[in-house]
Amino acid sequence: MTATTPTPPPATDAAPSAPAADAATLHTPVNAWFAAHARDLPWRRPEAGPWGVMVSEFMLQQTPVSRVLPVYEQWLKRWPRPADLAAEPPGEAVRAWGRLGYPRRALRLHAAATAITERHGGEVPDDHAALLALPGVGEYTAAAVASFAYGRRHAVLDTNVRRVLARVVTGVQYPPNATTAAERRLAQRLLPDDEATAARWAAATMELGALVCTARTPDCGRCPVAARCAWRLAGFPAHDGPPRRGQTYAGTDRQVRGMLLAVLREATGPVTQEQMDAVWDEPVQRARALDGLVADGLVEPVAQGVYRLPLE
């Protein structure tokens, strides 16, 4: 991992035994920084409501903000409430998902909207357990919706927060590949006692990781807690552990699935086998990819050699 050495602010003289970063010294500067520098994102505006927050969280799972923005706007305009989405076939959600990637998320969001409509009176639940029970909602998303939409006090551990805590508190460049119990304990320990402050802290630490304490080239000169950052104080030691997994894409089933589904999305009606076959010349892999899409519920066979996006 070639880690571009961050640009540290001129190392202040400060005592050799620099103050360790702890909860009390982090909340105020980080939350103040957020108040001054937070992006004006549509799902952060009051009119977004819990449903808007939930939609954004689904879309933002592994997809950058810039690509989510236009799709989010269209989505909320078309389906302003969960019941509006639930009233349409899941295939419409897949089509509207466009090229955000991981289209199973569209299916899960549709399923979540259906569950919300049927089990929660059409209102996005406000408690963590009920959220966690929804399709496509895991630990992170449940905490994020409860915190961002309802101001609840939850440790929100996403990739940004994990990286910030790894650096500022633990003193390492990157967090482990998988979230550990130690990270959860740390996040819990750092959580402000006050509910509103905790909710702000969750959003602030995420934003800090997204804008300043980035994966490749952190900009310590703009960091509100650089003076107490354990990683910086340690001299930016490079990541040791195993290399962080890099995923190849070209030539994989995922690529073929993507190409097949693109044909369905862009077609207005059912598509023939011949149209599907045109996207990939290797028949075994092509068949495997299509079978996978059908198994996942992303594609529905309507007749021998005819397919469409799912109506059910």
Added chain:
DNA sequence: CAGCCGTGGGA
């Protein structure tokens, strides 16, 4: 728990 599931843009 490791592997799988899309896509595009920036360095």
Added chain:
DNA sequence: TTCCCAAGGCT
């Protein structure tokens, strides 16, 4: 150009 990686979840 290649490589990295971006607000995860599910099996």
